[in-house]
Amino acid sequence: MIRSVYVLGEQGNMLYSKDYAKSESKADLVEFLINLTQFLGTVDLENKTEFMNVAISRIFFAQRDSFTFMFVADKADDSTQIEEKMEQLVDSFMRDYANLASANQPLDGFDDKVDEIAVTMVKVAILGFAGVGKTTTLHLLRGETLPLVHDPTIGVSIKKLPEEVENANIVLWDLAGQSRFSILWAKMIANAQVVIIVTDSTLENVLRSKKLVTLVKDEVPDAKVIGIANKQDLPTALTPERVGQILGIPTYELVAIDISYRDRLIQIIRRAILEGKAEAKVA
Amino acid sequence: MPEATFVVHLDDFQGFLVKQRYPSTLTLNEKVLNLIFYEQQKENKENLSLAEIEGLRIAIFSSPQYPKWMVCTVLGAEEEFDLVTEGLAGSGRLILALMNEDADAVNLEEIVKAGSILEKTSEEQKLAEIFLTPSSALLLERMQAEGVEKAAKLSIWLKNQVQDEVDLREAMAPLMNSGVVKVEMIGKTAEMVFLVKDIFGYRAPPVESIKKASHTLPAIANQYNEYVTSFFSPPPPNKGYNPTLPFTDPNSPILEDREKISRLLADSLNYMVLDALRTEPLTAGEVALKTALPESIVKKVLWSLEASKVAVHFEDEDIWALLTNPRIESFLPEYVLPMIKKKVSEKEITPQIARRHLELLMQSCGEPT
Numbered sequence: 001m002i003r004s005v006y007v008l009g010e011q012g013n014m015l016y017s018k019d020y021a022k023s024e025s026k027a028d029l030v031e032f033l034i035n036l037t038q039f040l041g042t043v044d045l046e047n048k049t050e051f052m053n054v055a056i057s058r059i060f061f062a063q064r065d066s067f068t069f070m071f072v073a074d075k076a077d078d079s080t081q082i083e084e085k086m087e088q089l090v091d092s093f094m095r096d097y098a099n100l101a102s103a104n105q106p107l108d109g110f111d112d113k114v115d116e117i118a119v120t121m122v123k124v125a126i127l128g129f130a131g132v133g134k135t136t137t138l139h140l141l142r143g144e145t146l147p148l149v150h151d152p153t154i155g156v157s158i159k160k161l162p163e164e165v166e167n168a169n170i171v172l173w174d175l176a177g178q179s180r181f182s183i184l185w186a187k188m189i190a191n192a193q194v195v196i197i198v199t200d201s202t203l204e205n206v207l208r209s210k211k212l213v214t215l216v217k218d219e220v221p222d223a224k225v226i227g228i229a230n231k232q233d234l235p236t237a238l239t240p241e242r243v244g245q246i247l248g249i250p251t252y253e254l255v256a257i258d259i260s261y262r263d264r265l266i267q268i269i270r271r272a273i274l275e276g277k278a279e280a281k282v283a
Numbered sequence: 284m285p286e287a288t289f290v291v292h293l294d295d296f297q298g299f300l301v302k303q304r305y306p307s308t309l310t311l312n313e314k315v316l317n318l319i320f321y322e323q324q325k326e327n328k329e330n331l332s333l334a335e336i337e338g339l340r341i342a343i344f345s346s347p348q349y350p351k352w353m354v355c356t357v358l359g360a361e362e363e364f365d366l367v368t369e370g371l372a373g374s375g376r377l378i379l380a381l382m383n384e385d386a387d388a389v390n391l392e393e394i395v396k397a398g399s400i401l402e403k404t405s406e407e408q409k410l411a412e413i414f415l416t417p418s419s420a421l422l423l424e425r426m427q428a429e430g431v432e433k434a435a436k437l438s439i440w441l442k443n444q445v446q447d448e449v450d451l452r453e454a455m456a457p458l459m460n461s462g463v464v465k466v467e468m469i470g471k472t473a474e475m476v477f478l479v480k481d482i483f484g485y486r487a488p489p490v491e492s493i494k495k496a497s498h499t500l501p502a503i504a505n506q507y508n509e510y511v512t513s514f515f516s517p518p519p520p521n522k523g524y525n526p527t528l529p530f531t532d533p534n535s536p537i538l539e540d541r542e543k544i545s546r547l548l549a550d551s552l553n554y555m556v557l558d559a560l561r562t563e564p565l566t567a568g569e570v571a572l573k574t575a576l577p578e579s580i581v582k583k584v585l586w587s588l589e590a591s592k593v594a595v596h597f598e599d600e601d602i603w604a605l606l607t608n609p610r611i612e613s614f615l616p617e618y619v620l621p622m623i624k625k626k627v628s629e630k631e632i633t634p635q636i637a638r639r640h641l642e643l644l645m646q647s648c649g650e651p652t
């Protein structure tokens with residue numbers, strides 16, 4: 001997601017800034033950006049958008065005339081998506097606001113424009129073996145009536161989360177767990193920023209699911225991975241702590257057929273998106 | 284006649300998107316799209332596979348060049364899959380190449396009705412791949428200097444050149460596919476790389492096409508001649524295009540132009556149109572007929588060929604002709620013979636290796652290029 005937007009003038013002076021979500025060490029970042037502007041003055045970006053990685057962030061920048069434009073986004077973001085947004089931002093600014101900025105006039109309306117542009121799609125993939133409750137979880141998240149029979153998913157089912165997280169639209173990818181569909185998993189989690197691995201909290205299933213953790217770490221190394229210990233209402237359920245220990249990822253309890261878990265789960269996903277990958281080690 | 288044709292793309296965020304469909308009334312549900320992708324992934328290696336999905340017989344074409352894209356054809360009840368595979372693969376190849384250029388501009392109806400296809404890559408196109416793969420072009424230069432070399436040594440040399448992890452097999456693939464080098468185990472331990480062909484990329488004068496024009500198209504013949512003459516040998520002080528100048532000559536047109544020529548030839552759409560014009564000047568409509576490509580596409584390609592000084596347009600007659608004929612030709616590298624001799628006498632290679640190299644050279648010189 002795009003966490004911050006900056007527009008700087010020729011002298012590295014801040015013409016516009018907006019933060020949608022916290023990113024690490026803000027003060028350092030601003031200083032870094034100002035240095036960057038000075039550095040950019042000496043190279044020609046040829047109207048292209050470039051980026052560099054700083055810890056878990058990815059800073060996208062572009063230059064047009066004497067203006068420098070920057071987004072602080074995530075390493076896990078799809079860079080083509082962010083680059084498109086950058087183009088829109090630069091075009092809109094140069095068309096309608098560059099003259100105002102040069103004349104030190106207020107940039108009326110620019111803030112709304114940025115709000116419109118800085119919306120990105122964040123993909124959350126739900127992975128797990130057959131019948132563990134992925135589709136049930138998807139319905140729970142969307143606040144829909146919960147199906148009580150197992151109607152196996154074919155391939156993938158893609159739905160939006162009704163709530164936005166900050167300025168991001170959340171797209172949920174509910175993958176099919178039946179083993180014949182396992183050939184699709186690697187392809188389907190591409191570009192996911194968060195992968196939720198759902199287990200039914202039985203020992204056998206949790207042990208098998210360790211394979212999924214490896215798959216996710218190989219395929220989308222920048223994604224945040226969390227575990228779900230579902231079906232906690234059943235007597236056979238391992239505790240979420242135990243499930244988390246076995247999987248080696250932060251894991252949360254769930255009863256997907258109980259609507260009262262909805263808000264908690266949304267908060268978990270929200271935090272996963274905002275904190276990103278780096279926090280996973282701390283948690 | 285197939286019942287329907289459609290193009291599916293798996294977008295990482297939005298999932299399955301039907302990017303084109305014909306007829307436009309065709310409806311597809313999520314389950315069908317999921318199963319198509321599943322079937323295609325199951326048979327990942329093949330380009331064209333047949334699947335029975337929800338009572339439909341669907342032929343699915345995909346290509347490693349365009350991952351997550353599929354061209355699907357719903358077969359009619361009377362259609363025999365085995366009889367239509369070649370046509371479907373050809374049209375699938377064409378559709379994906381076009382989708383890659385401009386997905387919205389693709390006219391599926393036109394393509395399906397005309398039965399347009401894209402051929403598999405020709406020999407000349409395989410040669411072009413060498414110049415388009417930087418590490419292959421480097422290897423070719425090295426082989427021109429060495430003639431014959433141990434694969435292991437070549438691999439080390441390449442790694443030093445590019446200062447990065449490179450896979451020798453991958454860098455070698457365009458050279459092997461086009462028969463420029465041969466790789467063989469000689470004895471028990473030495474895997475050897477032999478240079479058996481050399482290649483040369485340049486623009487030839489469109490001789491055949493000019494001849495034809497002078498017989499059958501008097502209206503353009505003179506003008507055509509003038510265009511070509513002023514490209515290849517303009518009045519002084521202009522130098523014109525002279526591919527026989529060596530690389531080291533600052534006027535040599537080869538190096539800078541070689542990549543452009545290769546790019547033109549490697550692109551199958553360009554290649555088909557260009558090849559159609561090699562023998563005679565044609566109208567866009569005639570090129571469309573000759574290549575079975577949709578005329579709208581032919582026109583686009585012709586404009587881009589004009590921009591790269593390959594084609595010229597005679598506006599009044601609305602005829603297109605080649606201004607230059609981009610070619611990549613292979614020839615026998617006779618210059619390796621003294622190298623082989625020297626390497627044997629200095630015991631760098633065994634007589635057995637030298638003999639094998641001569642055999643391979645003779646074989647390749649007998650092959651048609």
Ligand SMILES: Nc1nc2c(ncn2[C@@H]2O[C@H](COP(=O)(O)OP(=O)(O)OP(=O)(O)O)[C@@H](O)[C@H]2O)c(=O)[nH]1
Nearest residue numbers: 131132133134135136149150152153177231255256
């Ligand atoms: N007791 C109990 N049952 C649950 C819970 N969550 C899901 N189920 C049931 O588990 C069964 C399978 O749920 P689904 O959500 O369809 O499973 P899935 O993971 O999507 O399965 P695939 O699509 O085949 O991969 C259904 O009958 C659900 O009602 C839970 O927390 N407790």
Ligand SMILES: [Mg+2]
Nearest residue numbers: 134135152153
């Ligand atoms: Mg499901």
